[in-house]
Amino acid sequence: MNETTITARPGTPFIDIVREFDAPPHLVFRAWTDPEIVPRWLGPSTTTMTVVEWDATPGGRYSYVHRDQDGEYGFRGVFHTVVADERIVQTFQYDGRPQDVSLETLTFEDLGGRTRVRNHAVFGSVESRDAMIESGMERGVRDSMARLEQLLPR
């Protein structure tokens, strides 16, 4: 299994996630943007995901719900930039904390049949970034990356 690196330097409003996949950019990008595929890997392995809206174009919106035995958790955002197989810039909001919107820049780097995905997220404040870290997002990210790896063709 490839390693997932999560970096959140103290005192900054940034979270950086880096992960490589043994599949080419167009397949990884498709898994990230196709609303038929995303629910199969996004989120902690203890949750199921339902897409409400998903329009991966500039100005398109997305929203989805994660459900586990304890409840429902809604998320939403809009796409600012979508360059096929290369780059996505999008907003992100957990509906439980609608004041804490973040901006994510995802890049899909071609490593010659393999792909390095970087997700650079920036929050409105260090406190807002810290709250996201303390929410336990790390488990969700690591689960998601492992589930996506299982899904991609070898």
Place this chain on the structure above:
Amino acid sequence: MNETTITARPGTPFIDIVREFDAPPHLVFRAWTDPEIVPRWLGPSTTTMTVVEWDATPGGRYSYVHRDQDGEYGFRGVFHTVVADERIVQTFQYDGRPQDVSLETLTFEDLGGRTRVRNHAVFGSVESRDAMIESGMERGVRDSMARLEQLLPR
């Protein structure tokens, strides 16, 4: 004339702009979101503005062009949150630097017939924030705020 405060602490990716207006929130909010009114005040006083797209709803896009004697400058973004008379969360991009997308949170605070507008912008890096400061945005902001003040009813 009311004062415009622009704060950009060294080493952070934030820009904070605060300005009061002698008009109630609904009029200030309308001036900020109505594509018939925005071109009359947004930008340096030496430019003219043309709206290309303007849909101030969640997921709506905006784009516009500033023109002066030296050339044309395009800007664009998407609206994430729009709460009438209260709050806007939107992305912002200067087309000359499409890698440097920022996220702006605008709030319209009711001071009893007057309005305090705060614009909190966060960039993907300190360097990207510094580049925006060095582009001379301060003149554009101060001109815009003065032009808007002239436009609002007394």
